[in-house]
Amino acid sequence: MKAAVYQNYGSPEEIKVKEIPKPIPKANEILVKIFATSVTSGDVRLRKSDFPPLFWLPARLIFGLFSPKKKILGHEFSGVIEDKGKEVTRFDIGDEVFGTTTLLPTGSYAEYVCIPEKWKNGVIEHKPEGISFDKSATLPIGCMTAMFLLEKAEAKPKQSILVYGASGSVGSFAVQLAKNIGMEVTAVCSTEKVEMVKEIGADKVIDYKLEDYTRSAEQYDVVFDAVGKTTKSQAKKVLAPQGSFVSVNMMTKEKPDHLLKIKKLAEEGKIEAYIDKTYGLDQIVEAHKYVESGRKSGNVVIKIRD
Ligand SMILES: NC(=O)c1ccc[n+]([C@@H]2O[C@H](COP(=O)([O-])OP(=O)(O)OC[C@H]3O[C@@H](n4cnc5c(N)ncnc54)[C@H](OP(=O)(O)O)[C@@H]3O)[C@@H](O)[C@H]2O)c1
Numbered sequence: 001m002k003a004a005v006y007q008n009y010g011s012p013e014e015i016k017v018k019e020i021p022k023p024i025p026k027a028n029e030i031l032v033k034i035f036a037t038s039v040t041s042g043d044v045r046l047r048k049s050d051f052p053p054l055f056w057l058p059a060r061l062i063f064g065l066f067s068p069k070k071k072i073l074g075h076e077f078s079g080v081i082e083d084k085g086k087e088v089t090r091f092d093i094g095d096e097v098f099g100t101t102t103l104l105p106t107g108s109y110a111e112y113v114c115i116p117e118k119w120k121n122g123v124i125e126h127k128p129e130g131i132s133f134d135k136s137a138t139l140p141i142g143c144m145t146a147m148f149l150l151e152k153a154e155a156k157p158k159q160s161i162l163v164y165g166a167s168g169s170v171g172s173f174a175v176q177l178a179k180n181i182g183m184e185v186t187a188v189c190s191t192e193k194v195e196m197v198k199e200i201g202a203d204k205v206i207d208y209k210l211e212d213y214t215r216s217a218e219q220y221d222v223v224f225d226a227v228g229k230t231t232k233s234q235a236k237k238v239l240a241p242q243g244s245f246v247s248v249n250m251m252t253k254e255k256p257d258h259l260l261k262i263k264k265l266a267e268e269g270k271i272e273a274y275i276d277k278t279y280g281l282d283q284i285v286e287a288h289k290y291v292e293s294g295r296k297s298g299n300v301v302i303k304i305r306d
Helices: 041-048 053-063 133-137 140-152 169-181 191-199 256-267 281-292
Strands: 002-006 015-019 029-038 076-084 096-100 112-116 124-126 160-164 184-189 204-207 220-225 239-247 275-280 299-303
Touching: 002 281, 015 281, 029 133, 041 281, 076 112, 076 133, 096 133, 096 140, 096 256, 124 256, 133 275, 133 299, 140 169, 140 220, 140 239, 140 256, 160 169, 169 184, 169 191, 169 220, 184 191, 191 204, 275 281, 281 299
Parallel strands: 160 184, 160 220, 184 204, 220 239, 275 299
Antiparallel strands: 002 015, 029 076, 029 112, 029 299, 076 096, 096 124
16 A cells, blocks of 8 residues: 655655555454545654654654654544454444544554554544545544633633634634634634634634734633644733633643534534645645645645545
């Protein structure tokens, strides 16, 4: 099968598309024929070994001290089950699924991947019905992160929320989920992304190129930093007295019940993955360069097959 493999931390060119053996599922695993995956900012961070100084050593111990342990990146996917081990009970051959490959030995930049039907760090569920493989593949990471952080902030109907960096993957899902909760959403983004954040449902927009949000006269019940580029002390200037600040720099956890809620919301048309660009597996280097620019809107898909 074809897979995008990287042997060393470094530039996008470290990733090479190669022929490697098709995996065979163990007793507790399913073999997923992948239809789509994505390039997340997490993939870029891992490929570059771009970890904050304090976490650099622990991260390198987890992900590989001298070279990456996981040679195939790709943290989320959608596809169809082609085979399964004899202990698998949650899924059948032919089921359409979506999920993550978090802390598994291999990722989803490949034509096939073997995934345990259940494991501690990641999640897999039946794909949302009526939603394309491309869109389903980009739902898990960004949307689960947004959902986890909104829960942490104890976000409630009628509250006001400011989403800083609303045009990224986490940001675009945070805007949509907050609207679903019944919050009033103010999105902070650049001039180029103003129309996009309005399109996904933001009630008000602050263009950070024209206005410093910390000087706003408004007060917010929640400030959600979706790109890790603002701070709690900046946010405090516009937070209501009992308000909460949450950030993508906080630890989050992937939860199966969150992925199930996301599946339902997608099926009901209440959330939709915003797709910026779609690349083929052979264009993985180009896709990594684009995501590394830090300017993507929403999500970037890698289409493995039609
Ligand atoms: N904790 C977790 O589990 C978790 C999960 C997923 C992601 N993350 C982290 O979350 C961050 C965001 O990831 P992502 O994939 O959602 O988005 P991303 O692709 O990294 O964000 C790009 C978006 O952010 C906007 N942006 C860039 N600089 C900005 C600034 N100074 N102020 C406001 N907006 C800015 C960009 O638009 P403009 O350039 O037009 O502003 C672009 O639309 C990454 O650092 C990632 O590692 C954490």
